[in-house]
Amino acid sequence: MSVLQAHGITVKFGGLIAVQDVHFTVKQGEIYAVIGPNGAGKTTLFNAVTGIYAPTEGHVEFNGHEIVEPLTRWVIFKFVCAFFAVGVFTVVGLNIETIWKAVIIDNYKFGQPFPWSVAATSWYSTIWSLPLVKNLLPLCVGGGIGVGAAAVSWSRGRSAPDHIARSGVARTFQNIRLFNELSLVQNVLVGMDYRMKTGFMSALFRLPMFYRERREFYESAVKLLEFIGLGDRAEQAAGSLPYGFRRRLEIARALAGKPTIILLDEPAAGMNPSEVVGLMALIRQVRESGITVVLIEHHMRLVMGVSDKILVLQYGRQIAEGTPAEIRVNPKIIEAYLGSEDHG
């Protein structure tokens, strides 16, 4: 079964075509590698898959369907709310003096009890006795702006990175993007955030469920750190970690959300040979726990050692796809990396 399918992904930045018409399919439980010379568009491809860039053409399917937030009734309800909230706000804002005079000042005699029921009806009749340009027009214009803004922000957020991450696609970054001022455990907990359920009020008032959830997630975060071999540094700041450990922590943070697929962007960059061996073991362990792995890597020993399938990009186009054994002997790839003999 395929967990990730890219259909004709093209990403253009102005006139520059960074990725052109890339198709690939990643099967459940595979380790899938993307290789290619520098500037081939590998990271851009990752960014297009995870929603950081919207692909100019083509689309990505996870588990057989695109990750876009559907237009549910709840979303339409939000649009209606936005219409009335902004519309009424505009009307009241424009006519606040008239309304206030009619409702409060005319009804309130100093020292006497306030006739609430009269005031409640007079506010309604005041608004409707205004000329149309002062009530219906602002309602429609303001409401239109409200709906427009809500629709724009909704359509932008439909396939945003946070939405894709929440559907079980985790990633790491080529230039490590840890939260350096947070501790290791907190970094992992950020990765777990969307699995948590407690909200603002239970945090503010420290309800029992807050403590229960905090304990649960803290324990599993420490376990995850132990799994990648950083359990004894749980309370250190992430910024104080040595380079090789940072890459491992980023992988732990990505695993924290229990994704179905994890995208690793050059996980071995800057690692020494023994760290690379450890990383290979870690990647295999991740796959054994049922998570599909897609990785970008320049380190050929790692790529050839762990991957089931390899995709080769050059100048944004895919030039080959196959098993490590096939790729190793493919003349096109040798040419891409080393240049052809003809040109000498």
Add this chain to the structure above:
Amino acid sequence: MRWRPGPIFIILALAGLLPLLDIFLPPKLQMCEAVRGVFLYAILALGLNVVTGYAGMLNLGIAAFMAVGAYAFGILTCEIYPFQLGFWPALALTIPIGAIAGFILGAPTLGLRGDYLAIVTLGFGEIIQDVLKNLEVVTKGTQGINPLPAPNFGGGEWTANDEYKWYYLFFVLLVVTVIAARNLERSRLGRAWFSIREDEIASRSMGIRVERIKLIAFATAAAIAAFAGGLSASVLSSTGEPSNYDFQISILALCIVIVGGIGSIAGVLVGSLVMVGLNSIVLVKATAWMAANGIGSQGNVLLSPNNWKFLIFGLALILAVRLKPNGLIPPRIQRAKQ
């Protein structure tokens, strides 16, 4: 593990014991009344700390929300309006009203980053003053709304003479704010705020809903600022005029956060003691002392320390950024790293 008092606890305990010291001091040196101002600004700066310190969004219009809170408190309590709520319900209502105001400003500005957001919030701060000034039908324009009620615990309303009662009211409300800010800081929400401050793209890629989290930060900060506004209106028994809530207040709150330590509650407490303490205790007492001894004169600007405050704020800010860029009491992790 043995419990050790943290810096927040120590500062608050000292503040709670201050009136004991006052009893032994001659009237001229007593400072309870002035320390109230420190508490008020500490509450305001704790609000600013949520949005600027935790979530990393520079907000230069926090005073606008203080004005919203003060005027909401005024309209809800004053006799010239029909609502006439008591002190406590009105003060409680300033919190949701402030949150709504924060939401209204926050929602359209979510896409803005850094400097652009700062400019928008700055503009909002100015707009609110003008709105309050010109909406005379509702806000009484430059007169301000008064008189406003003080809290009432059965023994009749407090007056300005009930110095220690006011002191402990401010103190308790400050403690409540500190606890609320701390609870939010050490929760899933606080962690999400920090992650956005550190790296927005990374936290988005980890499934954090950045817009929502930012909006909550905005609304929380505005709610706390409005709470401070309501409290200040109550102690003055008037909302004062709209220009009382001007840019200087926002900048003072920002200075408190920067000097104390961005994102650190204990830092905000110390920062407000330093900044407001300088302003309303040291300089005021120094001016009074110099006047009493015939050194200073009202006519000579240079000889009345009251006029030095902006010089000193600026100097304090430069020194803080130069010598202690993380503030007097940096947040926990940064402390651990040093």
